[in-house]
Amino acid sequence: MTLYGFLAVFSGAGCGACLRWWLGIVLNPLFPTLPLGTLAANLLGGYLIGVAVALFSLNASLPPELRLLIITGFMGGLTTFSTFSAEVVTLISRGQMSWALATMAAHLLGSLTLTALGILTVRWLLLKP
Incomplete structure (x- = not known):
């Protein structure tokens, strides 16, 4: 480990x-049953980590x-498995199993x-002929 x-x-x-906090503030009030801020953070993080992994493998x-x-x-701070887990468990404890399964999916x-x-x-942007 270096400084x-x-x-x-x-x-x-x-x-x-x-950024994850901001996404929660902006998106969570839109649809209280499914916390969209956490979903947006994890989906955006998924896309961005794919881009980052590909770029680092090429360079x-x-x-x-x-x-x-x-x-x-950045990706570790943006994406959140623990918040996602807590939200799913909350949905299950409320008896909202369908929403819990939809959230997991x-x-x-x-x-x-x-x-x-x-x-x-x-790959498409950098490796096209």
Whole structure:
């Protein structure tokens, strides 16, 4: 662990968490049964991490601190498995099993799909003939 690595993770995580907080403030009031802020954070994070992973795999010369800033820090601060889990458990405890299942499907399938789409976007933009 280096000072630059620590600062990269610290800075990225703070920015990602602030974006997640803002998404919750803006989107959660729109549809109280399904917290859209958490969903948006996880879906956006899924897409962006796909883009980041693809870019880093194509550019091995990028400094490791940049990867720490973006993937470990920013994406770690933006996406949230713990909040998602708490929201699903809350829905289950309220007897809203259908909403709980829909929430799980939206987060899991949406995030995986958008991660793949992020990787494909970079390949399409940078590797087209």
